[in-house]
Amino acid sequence: MRRIHAIALNTFRETIRDRILGAIVLFAVVLIASSLLLGTLSAGQDVKIVKDLGLAAIGAFGAIIAIFVGTSLVSKELNARTVFVVLTKPVSRASFLWGKALGLLATLTVLVVAMGLSYGAILAFMKVPFSIGFVQAAFFVWLELVLLTALTLLFSTFTTPVLAMLYATAIYVIGHNAPTLLQLADQAQGPTRALLKGLYYALPNLATFDLKNQVVYGYVASPAQTGLAALYALAYASALFGVAVFVFSKREF
Amino acid sequence: MKGAWLIGAAAALALAVLSQRGLERVPPPQVDANLLLVPPEALVTGLASGYENLAADGFWLGLLQYYGDRVAIDHHAVNLAPMFKLITRLDPHFEAVYWLGGWALLDNGEPDAAIDLLTSAIASNPEAWQYPYWRGMLRFLGQGDYLEAAKDFKAVQAYPGAPRFAAGLEARMYQTAGHDALALAMWQGLAESAQDKATRAIAQENLQRVKDEIAGKRPRSFRKRPLRS
Numbered sequence: 001m002r003r004i005h006a007i008a009l010n011t012f013r014e015t016i017r018d019r020i021l022g023a024i025v026l027f028a029v030v031l032i033a034s035s036l037l038l039g040t041l042s043a044g045q046d047v048k049i050v051k052d053l054g055l056a057a058i059g060a061f062g063a064i065i066a067i068f069v070g071t072s073l074v075s076k077e078l079n080a081r082t083v084f085v086v087l088t089k090p091v092s093r094a095s096f097l098w099g100k101a102l103g104l105l106a107t108l109t110v111l112v113v114a115m116g117l118s119y120g121a122i123l124a125f126m127k128v129p130f131s132i133g134f135v136q137a138a139f140f141v142w143l144e145l146v147l148l149t150a151l152t153l154l155f156s157t158f159t160t161p162v163l164a165m166l167y168a169t170a171i172y173v174i175g176h177n178a179p180t181l182l183q184l185a186d187q188a189q190g191p192t193r194a195l196l197k198g199l200y201y202a203l204p205n206l207a208t209f210d211l212k213n214q215v216v217y218g219y220v221a222s223p224a225q226t227g228l229a230a231l232y233a234l235a236y237a238s239a240l241f242g243v244a245v246f247v248f249s250k251r252e253f
Numbered sequence: 254m255k256g257a258w259l260i261g262a263a264a265a266l267a268l269a270v271l272s273q274r275g276l277e278r279v280p281p282p283q284v285d286a287n288l289l290l291v292p293p294e295a296l297v298t299g300l301a302s303g304y305e306n307l308a309a310d311g312f313w314l315g316l317l318q319y320y321g322d323r324v325a326i327d328h329h330a331v332n333l334a335p336m337f338k339l340i341t342r343l344d345p346h347f348e349a350v351y352w353l354g355g356w357a358l359l360d361n362g363e364p365d366a367a368i369d370l371l372t373s374a375i376a377s378n379p380e381a382w383q384y385p386y387w388r389g390m391l392r393f394l395g396q397g398d399y400l401e402a403a404k405d406f407k408a409v410q411a412y413p414g415a416p417r418f419a420a421g422l423e424a425r426m427y428q429t430a431g432h433d434a435l436a437l438a439m440w441q442g443l444a445e446s447a448q449d450k451a452t453r454a455i456a457q458e459n460l461q462r463v464k465d466e467i468a469g470k471r472p473r474s475f476r477k478r479p480l481r482s
Contacts, residue, residue, distance in 0.1 A: 042310070043317050045349050049310045056307040176302035206303070213306045217346050 003091045007099020008106065015069050015107040024068075025111055028061040029118045036122065047128055048216060054119040055134075055212040059141045062112055063172060066145045069107070070152025071164035073100045074248070094245045101153050101241065108145045112138055133215035136226065143233035144209035148172065150237035151204065154244040157251065175206030204236055289319045289332040294339050301343060309344035312336065320357060334358055334366035341370065345377035355387050359395040367391050382412035386419065389426075399430035421455065428463055431473065436463045 015021060035053040039046025074097075077083040086096060116138040123134070151171060155164035174181075178200060185196035208229050211221060221229075301308035316336055324330045337354035341347060351374040358367035371388035378384055389405030392398045403426035409419040424439035440460035447453035465471045 038314065041314055041317065043349065043353070045310070045313065048347075048349075049314075052306040052310050056304050059303065173302065177299065180299070180302075210303045212303070213344070216306060 003089075004095050004099045004102065007086070007091070007096060008102035011073070011100050011103020012106045015104060016110065018069065021065060021069065021107075021111075024061055024065055025114065028057045028115050031057050032115070032118050032122060036126075047126060050122060050126060051128070051216040052212070054122065055137050055141075055215070058112060058115045058119060058138060059144070059210075059212060061115065062108060062141055062145050063148060065111060066104070066108055066148040067152055067165055067168045067172070070104055070149050071156050071168060072161040073104060073153060074156040075161050075164075093249045097153060097157070097241070097245055097248055101149055104149050104153075105146060108149065109142065112142050112145065131215065131218065131220070133211070133218065133220045136221050137211040137215045139226070140209040140211045140221075140229060143229055144206055147204055147206070147209075147233050147237050147240070150240035150244070154240050154247070157244050157248040171204065172206065175204045176210065178203065178205040178207050205232075208232055289316070289330060289336055291332050291335040291339055294342060297339065298343065305343040309340045309347055309350075312340045312343070313347070313350060316340070320353075324357070324361070330357075330361055333361050334363055334370070337366075337370055338373075341373060341377070345373075348381075348383070351384060352387065355391050359391055364391065364395045367395065380412065382409050382415040382419075385409050385412075386416075389422065393426065393429075399426045400432070402426045403430070417452065421452075421459075424456075424459065428459065428466075433463060433467050 032050075032054045035050045036046070038053070039049050042049050074083070077086070083096070087093065116135075119138075120134070123130075148168065152164060152168045155167050159167070181196060181200045181203075185193050185200055188196055211219065297308060298305070320330065320333075333354075337350060337358065340350050341354070344350075351371060354370045355367045358364070358370065368388060368391060371384055371391060374381075374384040375388065385405045385408045389402040389409070392402035392405060403423050406419050406423040406426060409415050410423070420439065420443055424436055424443060427433075427439060428436035437460065440456050440463060444453055444456035444460055447456055462471070466473055
């Protein structure tokens with residue numbers, strides 16, 4: 001546990017100090033604040049636009065950071081040869097990956113909270129009544145980032161950062177279109193239907209974590225929905241992590 | 254040698270400036286400013302997955318700029334109905350779009366598109382009374398279809414939290430369409446069931462007006478054509 005903690009802490013410090021990360025977060029905060037200006041053009045829909053833009057910014061920038069940083073988590077260490085220093089110690093490859101994942105997750109948690117607080121401050125400034133739905137939406141974004149972290153970590157164990165980013169982005173887009181995949185499966189027949197259904201269950205269904213469009217209209221997720229979404233995220237992330245450990249353990253360098 | 258590079262760079266910059274001056278003389282492409290470009294719905298919904306509300310907001314802002322700029326001057330717009338349809342497909346609960354869309358399409362000479370928009374609003378928002386109410390108003394003011402408007406105002410009354418004036422509007426539609434028996438029955442019922450003096454007074458006044466119109470004591474109040482044609 002101490003080894004995992006040490007690697008996680010180191011990863012957290014490295015990523016949180018990343019200048020590009022700081023720039024992305026600053027951009028996100030500025031974007032959320034600038035939604036106030038957009039609101040003046042919206043013919044009375046300023047509150048709606050601020051709500052929509054804020055949640056979208058948290059989701060999109062969180063995903064960008066998870067993909068951008070996560071895909072180079074392992075490859076950076078491999079290129080700098082620092083991984084050899086770590087693995088010559090009594091640190092298993094699984095512990096190494098665990099530490100990396102937890103470190104990145106800690107960073108993402110801090111970022112989601114920071115962006116969420118900025119968003120909350122702007123809503124409070126606009127005198128929008130507080131709704132637990134907004135907190136839930138941010139939590140669901142965080143669950144999505146847990147899954148994305150595991151995904152990008154998997155890709156980073158066996159391919160280059162550029163390809164890993166491409167794969168992760170493709171899965172992100174497909175994941176958000178999972179309901180469309182299910183609709184296609186329902187309309188198909190025979191082996192095509194089975195294939196599409198298989199793809200639907202095999203690929204991560206990121207639409208599960210998408211509350212953005214509903215909470216702006218007062219929707220609040222039930223405890224059952226929240227619990228199941230959390231279970232899905234953790235279970236799928238664990239599966240991805242297991243594959244990542246397997247791949248990384250077989251890798252020779 | 255280093256000096257030669259600098260001279261070369263200065264020459265290249267001079268060439269760039271000359272090219273820029275030449276480009277300034279090229280006339281800009283003629284764009285139909287009275288055209289609202291609507292991207293394919295399938296493309297937008299596919300790309301916007303998870304960010305449909307934000308996409309709808311973006312198109313809404315663009316539509317407002319177009320509507321404010323062009324329609325206020327030309328009193329005519331192109332592609333208005335497809336744009337309203339796209340925005341409401343992305344965000345079916347975007348109330349302001351339905352409100353503006355209904356009246357804008359009516360103003361643009363597209364009453365059927367306005368009714369279709371509000372019909373889709375009703376389907377997507379089954380608990381909101383304002384959509385059948387607005388559809389009724391569009392049918393009343395835009396199409397002069399008083400009986401269909403009456404049906405909408407009747408439907409409004411079934412919604413939880415619906416305003417009490419919907420019954421009066423229904424009665425008024427029957428009255429305007431010349432359906433005396435229905436109008437009489439409705440105003441009578443409203444006068445008897447009214448819970449406040451003001452509503453009772455309005456109902457009784459209209460009841461008397463219908464009776465006077467039947468008796469020929471005053472001219473008919475129904476219109477032969479809609480306000481907006």
